Amino acid sequence: MKLHHVWSKATPIFDDENLISCAGLVPVVSLAEQTGLSELVAEKVRFKTCRVKSAGSNPAGKVGSIVA
Numbered sequence: 001m002k003l004h005h006v007w008s009k010a011t012p013i014f015d016d017e018n019l020i021s022c023a024g025l026v027p028v029v030s031l032a033e034q035t036g037l038s039e040l041v042a043e044k045v046r047f048k049t050c051r052v053k054s055a056g057s058n059p060a061g062k063v064g065s066i067v068a
Contacts, residue, residue: 025068032067 032038038060045063047056 029064029068032064037067038064 041060041063045059047059050056
């Protein structure tokens with residue numbers, strides 16, 4: 001079996017100059033922060049009972065990691 005390692009001749013064209021094809025979590029986390037997700041979660045989410053004491057701490061951080 002022979003593998004061919006050549007560059008594709010296709011040229012990507014984007015209609016937005018700020019568009020990044022593979023940016024990872026940066027845009028998602030940035031959007032979540034801009035929309036106030038952490039503040040909203042901190043304001044609205046409360047754990048009344050938890051089996052593990054640390055499970056109820058920092059709900060905003062936990063929701064943020066789930067979103068990411």
